[in-house]
Amino acid sequence: MANTKKRSECPISNSLEAWGDKWSLLIIRDLMFNGVCTYGDFMKSPEKIATNILASRLLDLEENGIITKEIHPENRTKFLYKLTEKGVNLFPLIVEINLWAEKYYPVPEERKEMLEEIHRDKEAFIKNGMAKLKE
C-alpha cells in the first residue's frame, strides 16, 4: 500500500492510496475515538486484525505522515502511536461516516452520546474534538 504509485491525479484516488482501506481507517478510528495508542491495544479491537497486517498498516500510515511512533514515556518496551495534524484533519470525514452509518445500522450504546452531541452542534463537536487531539 505504501509503495503504490499514483493511479491518477484525482484527489479522492490519492487520498484512498494513503488511508483508504478497511484496516487503516479502523486504526484511525481507534486513535480518534477510543483512546487506543499502542500495538497491544490495537490488537484488542473487536475486528481482530492480524499481527502482520497491523504492523504493515502502522508503517504505511507513518510513511504517509498520518501517524507518528514514539517510545512510551512510562514503559520503554511499548511504543506510542499518535495522529499527526494530517491525521487529525481526517476527523470531519470520520464524523460523516458515523452520521451515514447512523442511518443504516444500529448504533451501539457507547456511541449514542457522541451522536447526540454531533446532532446538537456538529461544528462545535468537530472543533473541540480536533483541538483535543492536537494537544
Next chain:
Amino acid sequence: MANTKKRSECPISNSLEAWGDKWSLLIIRDLMFNGVCTYGDFMKSPEKIATNILASRLLDLEENGIITKEIHPENRTKFLYKLTEKGVNLFPLIVEINLWAEKYYPVPEERKEMLEEIHRDKEAFIKNGMAKLKE
C-alpha cells in the same frame, strides 16, 4: 466483499464493509461527480479498474443497496447504474474527502471550481448536489 459478515457492531466498521474499499469509492465518485453511469464509462476512468473487479464491485454495491442497475433507455445493450438514496447520502462524506485531499495533494484544474464552490458555501453545495442526484 458482499458476503463478508459483520466483524463488529461498530458503525464505522459496518460502513466500511459496504463501501470501504478503493474501487467502490471510485465508482461512487464517478457516479457523483463525473456523470459516469455505464459499465463502459467506468472502464474509461484513469485508475484502470480490471473488468472482473468492476463487475464484482457493481454487484456488491447493488446488493448493499447503494446503487441500482436498469436498462439504458436509449440502448438496450447498455445498463444504467444510479446511486440510490443510500448512495447519495454518501455525498457529504465524499465532499470531506475532497476537502482533506485539497490540503495534501495538488488539485486538478477540473476540480478547482467545485472546491471554490464548496468553500463559498459548503451546506448549499451539499444540499444542491444531493438534490440533483436524487432527481
Next chain:
DNA sequence: TAAATCACTTGTATTTTGCAAGTGATTTTA
C-alpha cells in the same frame, strides 16, 4: 447478413490477507 458494440465471464499468474508460531528486547518476579 456481417461487423461492431457492450457488458460482462473465464483462466491464470501475482499479490495480499489471515492464521499460527516464533523472536528478541526490556522488565518484572522469585
Next chain:
DNA sequence: TAAAATCACTTGCAAAATACAAGTGATTTA
C-alpha cells in the same frame, strides 16, 4: 541475579483477492 512475563513485532505458509489477457453472448448498426 536468574527466570518468567510482557510487548512489539517477524516469519512461514495456506487461502483469498486482484490484475491482466482473452474469450463469450446478446443486441444493434452498416
